[in-house]
Amino acid sequence: MRHPLSPTAAMLALGILVVPLAAIPAGPAQAADKAAVCAEARERYAAMEGIDKAPANTETVLMYKYTFCPQTLTVKAGTTVRFLNVDKRTSHSVWFKEAGQAESDRLFPEEMYSLTLQDAGTYPYLCGPHWKQEGMTGTLTVTP
């Protein structure tokens, strides 16, 4: 049996560390990066004070580092979805552009925007200032 810290294992471990770092693009974050961003966003949300963490019939989408967390969400018609900015400095917006809705006001850290959709369907949305350059978009699916 090979020793767990044999040179080969150490080199493999190093390779695992080096490859993803080199693969990080300058543009929109890839899926793996988004997962890490959203894990951090959830930690920030959990630590945030003064916000009801379990409001009735409500789902929460976090906005953090040019990412909606989760990026796709399915809810039953009549569920309220609130979009909460857990960023440190950056402001975001929520814009159901394709559905013809007006863009939300700019949401600063710890501010939120809520909406309740009654009609089943798939609703893509975006962040006004960050969808083009940063790919900050999401999709909300409403089921009957």
Ligand SMILES: [Cu+2]
């Ligand atoms: Cu944004």
